[in-house]
Amino acid sequence: MLEARLQTGALLKKVLEAIKELITDANFDCSDNGIALQAMDNSHVALVALLLRHDGFEPYRCDRSLALGVNLVSLSKVLRCAGNDDIITLKADDTGDVLSLTFENTDNDRISEYELKLMDIDSEHLGIPETAYDAIVQMSSNEFARICRDLQVLSDSVQIDVTKEGVKFAAKGELGSGSVTLKQNSNVDKEEDSTTIELNQNVSLNFSLKYLINFTKATALSGRVSLSMSSEVPLLVEYKMESGYIRYYLAPKIGEDV
Amino acid sequence: MLEARLQTGALLKKVLEAIKELITDANFDCSDNGIALQAMDNSHVALVALLLRHDGFEPYRCDRSLALGVNLVSLSKVLRCAGNDDIITLKADDTGDVLSLTFENTDNDRISEYELKLMDIDSEHLGIPETAYDAIVQMSSNEFARICRDLQVLSDSVQIDVTKEGVKFAAKGELGSGSVTLKQNSNVDKEEDSTTIELNQNVSLNFSLKYLINFTKATALSGRVSLSMSSEVPLLVEYKMESGYIRYYLAPKIGEDV
Amino acid sequence: MLEARLQTGALLKKVLEAIKELITDANFDCSDNGIALQAMDNSHVALVALLLRHDGFEPYRCDRSLALGVNLVSLSKVLRCAGNDDIITLKADDTGDVLSLTFENTDNDRISEYELKLMDIDSEHLGIPETAYDAIVQMSSNEFARICRDLQVLSDSVQIDVTKEGVKFAAKGELGSGSVTLKQNSNVDKEEDSTTIELNQNVSLNFSLKYLINFTKATALSGRVSLSMSSEVPLLVEYKMESGYIRYYLAPKIGEDV
């Protein structure tokens, strides 16, 4: 049996917005550690891993592991019925036919109760090895979203080059070419806007912009994003939350020079 | 001859927005009491009754009763040309071929004058008997609009249950089910958000959400809405204005259990 | 060789928004006087003349006249990648294959560099004679935009009548008729909202609203607009900027009485 109460419903709403474009159906794997989800997108090009740790809920109770098969579009529709300040409680019993959602608004004594039908979902769990990445860039999540959106004007692909001076995003297409360079810095006015780089080795990798733009739907979850890269290994784009994270993995594009 | 001057044009703009989706053409019945309109929507499922009392205008003059047949879409297009702070004057003479609208903006010496062609409209006036309703719910109009919009995710119909504890709106569909309950309360922070219930008898009735959502286009006209219900009698949804009201009537849905 | 640095990128973004709907491709004629553009719209009904004077840039350098053939839609796409506060530098060398754009954001050490491919464009330069207009109306650019948008509800054409009392915009169509009159005034609260008229002779001319509405895309460039009119001569609609202008010319409509 699952019972998980979240003080700010907005968090769950944003989480769903961050994954529902990539994944249609997925299992929420509930255990005493929290609620996790791992799924490939429909085209098997990207992998999403979500963790909402138990300590983000109050109370959190899950006696026995439970996989809740959910259509994410439906769940996000129901969550749009929750106010941003509503307290959200998730419940499911072990028979697992429905997920109950309760939205409470203390201001005006409103209680909303929804029951979402669950589905059987063919689940395949991929093991993600610990990787020592060659380059890890930490930057403003808004800046990252903006760069991806801007370069999309020129091309479907972006080349990311990381050196110790900075990170450069470049694209080339029919209209012409463009690049955005962020210098490593730590003394900008707002710390959230700073760009920091951990580097073992320079990297130069090519990624699908369409997928990166999809990942940036998580921008609302965190002011910061980290990009972890090594040659011939999937890029890890991570948004950290107070009690959990959302991680996206995307393999570099092959056989294309920008 | 009609001459009616309205200090805040925004009111008339909002009134048109509140009815133009339901009704295409209607007669504005002008008399010394004010301007009234009564019409069924095209599918004859809902009835709209509007009253703008004479004391809402300054000056108001109507020597002789006059029915002005207006295409409401056209009128709302013309009213969109009025600023929210414009003073609006309506005029029509007894020959009744056109409705004249004057919009005055004192700030920058702008005067707009429009003439809208009138139409002959087949008018049928329904008598609405005084009814002692079993349950009357008064609540925030925004809350009502939000509940209708939210539940629409699940179904085309909503079941409204009123007891002395509160009012419950419930819907059930393919995705699952949901309900929103508002407790009767009067000591919420903002009085406008309170929910009050006058009850002779519990009611449980089923309505088309599509129509209710259409009624909530009047939300801008009043912070409060009242829902008056009895079994097998049309629901009355009323938005009161300072000098008048807009009332919507909708019969319960038949033969459907939610 | 051209090098032109603009402190506020927003200006260039707005300029492109103001012309890209009317003109697809055009030559930017760069000389030591600044950057100019003159082009007819595709249907040869309107003429656009843009001037960005050299003193609006710092530094500005252009050794030798240069015609840069640009697809304006592409340029406006690239400019949308510039922040409003970015410093924009335009560069082109005499071979003229590409236009380089650099966007600098000092806040967070971001530098974006774009290269836009140039085109050969068949250029035909029209000579615009100095004209002593019969009537020149200066008015709020927002008010002008609003009037054009409002009257579009009624008709494709607007008749502009200027007398010493004021300027009247009138339209007539199937729904009915309408007019907006602005009195000449100078003592309104905000000077920017005032309407002033220089008049040699009353004029009454008829113009295509579709084109006028297109011209009002320049509203963001200036709070004021001037309309210069004489009979049987194209209307001049001018938006003045600090260091330059954008001028639109449109011939009166023939054979139509409003």
Next chain:
Amino acid sequence: YPRKACAVSILERIRKGPNGKPTSEFLLVKRPEKGLLAGMWEFPTVEQSQLRADHNQPDTPSTYKQRSESSQRYLVNKFKFDWIKTCKDIQRRDLGSVQHLFSHIRKVYHAEWVLVVDGDGVGNVGRDEGKKNKKAAGEGLEVEWLTAAELGTAAIPTGINKTFQLLQKYKARAGNDVDESSSGRKRKKLEVPEDVAMKAKKVKKEDGLADISKFFKPSAK
């Protein structure tokens, strides 16, 4: 209020229905998709301007004979109902007139009842050829033969409904149901409940939605 007159002909045919029993059907014509009463259905109607043109009478009111002639001409020209000119089996009655008040004009509907008792003989305009009829109707007019029950659910302007009530009153006054005499089947009334038959429905409703006018009765204004 200015007054405008028109001539309405209620063309009724009686033929074997799908269950083998004789059934009355009425000819309805669809109004244009634009303008007043757009897309609603009415009995074939000749407007005042046409009536005047037909008889060179700019001002004087029309007579029943004139209206009857105009109506027949209209049916022949618009729907190629040439049989109507020669058919022996036709009964015609002047039903009198009703009025309907629009906001600025008072419209007078002069109604005529045109009954074809042996409607099977009017074979080539049967419902089965519905599609052909629609094409035949040169000016893009759609026509449909409806039973009284179907009339009750069709979108019909109030004024036209009033002419149908005239017919029902006439039949009641006549004391004998005309259907009966021709078909040998006894019916006290037309089979359509008056309140339903008289109510126009313009569009198809969602399932389960009731007509609001079942709850509120028309009032004198």
Next chain:
Amino acid sequence: YPRKACAVSILERIRKGPNGKPTSEFLLVKRPEKGLLAGMWEFPTVEQSQLRADHNQPDTPSTYKQRSESSQRYLVNKFKFDWIKTCKDIQRRDLGSVQHLFSHIRKVYHAEWVLVVDGDGVGNVGRDEGKKNKKAAGEGLEVEWLTAAELGTAAIPTGINKTFQLLQKYKARAGNDVDESSSGRKRKKLEVPEDVAMKAKKVKKEDGLADISKFFKPSAK
């Protein structure tokens, strides 16, 4: 977890490929566009409810013989494969079963291998008549004969992939490649690398995009 069984028949035919060499092809059927595993491809599969209905056994588990009969009936009825009833050239093997755990049920796939060695004789269901086949498949089912290599790039549910692994293990255990005996051509393995063959791809990717599951291996949950 509740348990549900189904009968999967892996129908393999061997015929001359485009290069003249004998090629194995497997019959795949497309799942409906809605529901679980929508639009993915699977070997012909008879679900538990049908198995029970075929043999009037509401509760007891099915036998291999029963499943084999049901599968054959299914192939004949759905795809008009009447030749399967008379063809002498068919070998059938029980491959055993595999399980796949969905979130709330445990599904058991009983697999049977049906090999038509002289697949050219099965001419009228060849790939060339692909379109005709699709029509023939009365209930709108799409069918396709795929090589093992093509299987590797098709969108195939995990459970069905596991049955194909059963077949590969069986062939390996049997110690001799069946293709070999019939074609005289020596092959140690099926020509499709296992990791590729076993991976379902649901939709066409952009050029240059790699499958993320090439980087991360399935883990025991």
Next chain:
Amino acid sequence: YPRKACAVSILERIRKGPNGKPTSEFLLVKRPEKGLLAGMWEFPTVEQSQLRADHNQPDTPSTYKQRSESSQRYLVNKFKFDWIKTCKDIQRRDLGSVQHLFSHIRKVYHAEWVLVVDGDGVGNVGRDEGKKNKKAAGEGLEVEWLTAAELGTAAIPTGINKTFQLLQKYKARAGNDVDESSSGRKRKKLEVPEDVAMKAKKVKKEDGLADISKFFKPSAK
């Protein structure tokens, strides 16, 4: 500025117009929908690269003879105008050249006038077969025979207009209207007012909208 040359052939035929009078028509070809001067109409034009390829001359300027040969080859290949090779009724004139300055190149248009006096003999490319012609034009090129008046309202690039002015000057210089000699009808000028004929209109205007270039004359830059 770099210089590019091309060969323009103004193919004119004279035939009986709809009013029975002899009418001159000119062959126009539509440019592709993409690229510079997209969708505008021009006289058949052979570009420099083709001229060089036709005569194996990478660098040297072309002669009139070479351009004339290339143009004829172009007309035969693109439009199947095989009659042009054998027709006795053709007059050809070198009209000289005009230049047009684009932003980065200077384009030289060498113009040739090809006149078919008895244009009715060129029956199978008549306007009546317009549609057939369009198909015949293998590479999707649209062609159209336009009168001088129609040329005045067609969307024609400035450079091509200049070649038409060359023709008009030539005819004026020649002192006799060629049309006249062949048709016996006296005309001092081509019937199209020069300012209208020379102005390209790319798209259909709203009614009542005047061309802005009627008000502002082209200026030397």
